[in-house]
Amino acid sequence: MPIRLIATDMDGTLLRSDHRTISPRTREAFAGAREAGIDVLAISGRQPYSIGAIVADSPLDGAVVGSNGSVAMDLLTREVLFEETLTVEAQRAIVEGILAEFPHAKVSSSREAGNTYVTQHGYAGLEDPGAEIARWEVSHRRADLDEVLAEPSVKLAILDPGVPAESLLALARSLDVPGAFPTTSGAPFLEIGKAGVSKATALARFAEARGYAPEEVVAFGDNNNDVEMLRWAGLGVAMGNAVPAALAAADQVTSHHDEDGVAKVIERLLA
Incomplete structure (x- = not known):
């Protein structure tokens, strides 16, 4: 063809x-x-x-x-x-599982077609996503973990600078959280989307x-x-x-x- x-x-x-x-x-x-x-x-x-x-x-x-x-x-x-968005229940479950093994990990939530970031205090390397090359303005705010996880995400990023992304991925896959699909892209963080x-x-x-x-x-x-x-x-x-x-x-x-x-x-x- x-x-x-x-x-x-x-x-x-x-x-x-x-x-x-x-x-x-x-x-x-x-x-x-x-x-x-x-x-x-x-x-x-x-x-x-x-x-x-x-x-x-x-x-x-x-x-x-x-x-x-x-x-x-x-x-x-x-x-x-x-x-497509990851549910609040699924993202809370996978974050809890990651933190039980890697308590220093931090989380960032992308929402509203990726135009809004809500990022946990202490998350490194994402100081202001609107300052990078962007075709239009992006909203970004820092928050406590509860607020980061309070709404569905198009993508959830989990980062621990002391832990390779592949180690986070192996743990996330072993957790087998219903509704969550973990992967990596070469970036230093774990990426979670909606299952399926x-x-x-x-x-x-x-x-x-x-x-x-x-x-x-x-x-x-x-x-x-x-x-x-x-x-x-x-x-x-x-x-x-x-x-x-x-x-x-x-x-x-x-x-x-x-x-x-x-x-x-x-x-x-x-x-």
Whole structure:
């Protein structure tokens, strides 16, 4: 079947190691795909405001999926296409389980399509998300843990600077909290979303709405939060820098993200 949709993760996949720039060759490859009538989609653990700042005026500017599949938005209109949230009960249960083992962990909640952060006092490394590259203003406030967990989240981040994210992930998976889906993306924190929601479910939802079969979809990724998407797509492509789980889930492996791995595959597909 012909390729009708190309979906790409951002950090470690589409972007260079600066986590900000798309190489000229990769931009040209996506422009070529668009000219060939192929739809394209950025799909990330980032929130839409952050995705939007990076893909602005590029071939990927339009509909995007953020928060590991929990939020889809049309960047051009700011319309929220869909949103899935982690319940208060599930997030409280998983945080309690994490804190029982790692009492110094801190928590941040992303809400309202990723446009609002409520972050626990003492959480390091997220001093003001509105100050990073953002397409529009983002609300951020510090609060006690009870307030952080008081409302549903599109994504919950749990960080302990002294504990690797993979150790937090192993614990979260062992807790097996109903309603919660833990993953990691290469960032130093654990990411929790709603159970049953992933980049794969969001990609499937996006594709189905446009009449695309899985066999007509190519997906690129590099980390644990890309595994389900790589398995779902007709052609799942892992980056040369991908983690073992992503490599195992993929149909193909391309070059490192700093070596235009995504562009090389798109160029071959278009040829």
